[in-house]
Amino acid sequence: MLFEEIKNEIKNEMQKALYNYNLKENKINFEISEPPLKEYGDFSCNLAFILSKILKKSPYEIANDIVNHILSFYKTQSFVESTFKSISVEKPGFINFKINMNKFLKIFFLDIEKISSIPHYSISNELILIEHTSVNPNKALHVGHVRNSIIGDCLYRLLSYTKHNVKVLNYIDDSGLQVADIIVAFRYANIPIEDENVKVKKFDHYCGNNVYVKINELYSARPELELQRKKVLKDLENPHSEISRFTQKIVKKILINQLQTSWNLKCHYDLLNFESQLMQSNLWTTIFKILQENKIIQLETSGKNIGCWVFKSKEEGDKVLVRSDSTVTYFAKDIPFAIWKLGLVKNPFEFEIFSQQWDNTNLCKTVLKNDLKDKQIDSCNPLIDFNDIKKVITIIDFRQERLQFLLLEILNKLGIDKTKYIYLGYEPVTLSNETAKLIGLKQESLKSKSTQMSGRKGIFIEADIALDLLIKKSYDEIKKRNVDIKDVEAINIAKEIAISAIRYYFIRHDMGKSIVFDIDNSLSLEGNTGPYIQYSYARGKRIYNKLENKSTSHLIENDLEKLEENLSSIEIDLIKHLCRFSTIIKDSINNYEPKLVANYLYMLSTLFNHFYEGSPILKEKIDLKKRLRIKILYSTLLIMQNCMQIIGITALDKM
Numbered sequence: 001m002l003f004e005e006i007k008n009e010i011k012n013e014m015q016k017a018l019y020n021y022n023l024k025e026n027k028i029n030f031e032i033s034e035p036p037l038k039e040y041g042d043f044s045c046n047l048a049f050i051l052s053k054i055l056k057k058s059p060y061e062i063a064n065d066i067v068n069h070i071l072s073f074y075k076t077q078s079f080v081e082s083t084f085k086s087i088s089v090e091k092p093g094f095i096n097f098k099i100n101m102n103k104f105l106k107i108f109f110l111d112i113e114k115i116s117s118i119p120h121y122s123i124s125n126e127l128i129l130i131e132h133t134s135v136n137p138n139k140a141l142h143v144g145h146v147r148n149s150i151i152g153d154c155l156y157r158l159l160s161y162t163k164h165n166v167k168v169l170n171y172i173d174d175s176g177l178q179v180a181d182i183i184v185a186f187r188y189a190n191i192p193i194e195d196e197n198v199k200v201k202k203f204d205h206y207c208g209n210n211v212y213v214k215i216n217e218l219y220s221a222r223p224e225l226e227l228q229r230k231k232v233l234k235d236l237e238n239p240h241s242e243i244s245r246f247t248q249k250i251v252k253k254i255l256i257n258q259l260q261t262s263w264n265l266k267c268h269y270d271l272l273n274f275e276s277q278l279m280q281s282n283l284w285t286t287i288f289k290i291l292q293e294n295k296i297i298q299l300e301t302s303g304k305n306i307g308c309w310v311f312k313s314k315e316e317g318d319k320v321l322v323r324s325d326s327t328v329t330y331f332a333k334d335i336p337f338a339i340w341k342l343g344l345v346k347n348p349f350e351f352e353i354f355s356q357q358w359d360n361t362n363l364c365k366t367v368l369k370n371d372l373k374d375k376q377i378d379s380c381n382p383l384i385d386f387n388d389i390k391k392v393i394t395i396i397d398f399r400q401e402r403l404q405f406l407l408l409e410i411l412n413k414l415g416i417d418k419t420k421y422i423y424l425g426y427e428p429v430t431l432s433n434e435t436a437k438l439i440g441l442k443q444e445s446l447k448s449k450s451t452q453m454s455g456r457k458g459i460f461i462e463a464d465i466a467l468d469l470l471i472k473k474s475y476d477e478i479k480k481r482n483v484d485i486k487d488v489e490a491i492n493i494a495k496e497i498a499i500s501a502i503r504y505y506f507i508r509h510d511m512g513k514s515i516v517f518d519i520d521n522s523l524s525l526e527g528n529t530g531p532y533i534q535y536s537y538a539r540g541k542r543i544y545n546k547l548e549n550k551s552t553s554h555l556i557e558n559d560l561e562k563l564e565e566n567l568s569s570i571e572i573d574l575i576k577h578l579c580r581f582s583t584i585i586k587d588s589i590n591n592y593e594p595k596l597v598a599n600y601l602y603m604l605s606t607l608f609n610h611f612y613e614g615s616p617i618l619k620e621k622i623d624l625k626k627r628l629r630i631k632i633l634y635s636t637l638l639i640m641q642n643c644m645q646i647i648g649i650t651a652l653d654k655m
Helices: 002-020 047-055 059-070 077-081 101-110 112-116 143-161 177-187 203-221 224-235 242-264 275-280 283-293 330-341 398-413 433-438 463-481 487-507 530-546 569-578 581-590 595-614 623-647
Strands: 043-045 084-090 094-099 127-131 165-172 271-274 297-299 309-313 317-322 349-356 362-368 389-397 421-426 429-432 450-452 515-517
Touching: 002 043, 002 047, 002 059, 002 101, 002 581, 047 059, 047 094, 059 084, 059 094, 094 101, 101 112, 101 569, 101 623, 112 581, 112 623, 127 143, 143 165, 143 389, 143 421, 143 429, 143 463, 143 487, 143 581, 143 623, 177 203, 177 224, 177 242, 203 224, 203 242, 224 242, 242 275, 242 463, 271 275, 275 283, 275 330, 275 362, 283 309, 283 317, 283 330, 309 398, 317 330, 330 389, 330 398, 389 398, 398 421, 429 433, 433 450, 463 487, 487 515, 487 530, 487 595, 487 623, 530 595, 530 623, 569 595, 569 623, 581 595, 581 623, 595 623
Parallel strands: 127 165, 127 389, 165 271, 271 362, 389 421, 429 515
Antiparallel strands: 043 094, 084 094, 297 309, 309 317, 349 362, 429 450
């Protein structure tokens, strides 16, 4: 908590300046940051720049006034007790603060447990719902889907570890076009449900690689199949139709395979929501009526959308909700689901246990109350208290951005607070040419530095296949480095390295940037990768396990008087980074951005490796230095473990 507390102290000092100028602090948004160069101090504030326009003075003049007159106490004897050694002005107007390093280090060593633990930021039981993954149940998850799942799961871990009340939803589109394609293939195109001539890992692979690709090729040659698809889409709205019952069997078979992939990557869910149930309930009927009555949508009587119910947006253009044949569009189905998630309509569902997950928690699914009657279910209730919902977070591909903006616009017209619905978009994943070759693409078909994935064309790499390749490469490397290791142990370690490699690869990038996925790069022991972080932790753990006396509480008062003299600049840099931990966690929560934890962890690993090389523990002869280094090692391992938990990286004792 130390850096956070120091920032609060600076904030309090800046408040004095605002009160002096008769300004209210809540109207002035100033920043407290760390300067890029050490000579500028440890913290810097831009308040003078913010006040320049208000006070009609230069930032430098205002900064000097604040430091030399309003905060003049720093020149007096009372400043000795302050956290700061000095407060100064740097052109063109930054106010810089330099830490009283010995006092800072003393606080660190006395309060190491608190500084190293995950802070708790939730102050109420208000519920946050996160929807992620939500892959159409017609194919296996590929590495592009994994980016969605990992972002969502890391956000869930971040919030749950900081004691927020959070639940994870996985929306199953079991009544859309892509599912209809699979059903048309099986029922009307004579494509077998099981084909002995096709060797695949799982049923979801068969549906995505073979069935989905083949049926899309057949549509142009057999136009009658497209007519059958329209019929299937209509039949799916009737839960009692034969097509609907057949579809649910196929969907469940694919869904279980998809979930197994997510569980292999250590993703957690709380509830499966089925689109078919959403449409079979009264939710859509109720919302559709409200949209009509409030003239939010209108029936088109001419033009290309004649006979359709359309939402007209000034910013995003027209969007059809109900087609002229009365079928409901994909986008329209998002509206009642969003409103249901926000807890603004009567809940038509009960929650039933679907299965147990990898982490020994129950995964539940929605069941329509009207379908239960006297049926006994293995209930999950109460799973969601709709009176406590604070926010709904939806994680979805940037290619759905327009639809999300349309949805937010409709929610706003319905009078719903738009701050309660948060859309987190991310750019898609492409394949490096080297990785594309692994799935059989020929060199002549690779026209750029990376390859765009396409489900319809069968150009993608499934998450299962990527994980298997990573496990194999990890296993070979482990056997090369550890000749005497047993196969069972090597396989177990290889799995953890592979899972961590994938998870870290997909969380460390900015969501607004496209990722080029490369098998070899993700496994590197050098650079910004999961295995590099695991290796750094294993190095520290190996030293810690060799210590005869692991106690970290045997520093006495005299040891703490001249800490700066007994610590190197490398050690102080590492300590300062350790003290940023709680601030990083807070920033990650406020911005819904677990990537910040990944970046912090990478820098921590790098600083620790400098410490490992430059500050030996086992061979250190000076007792005080050795004891101080043990404390630093202990804190580093604790914080690394905490960050790794949030990202889903396994802390290994050896690699």
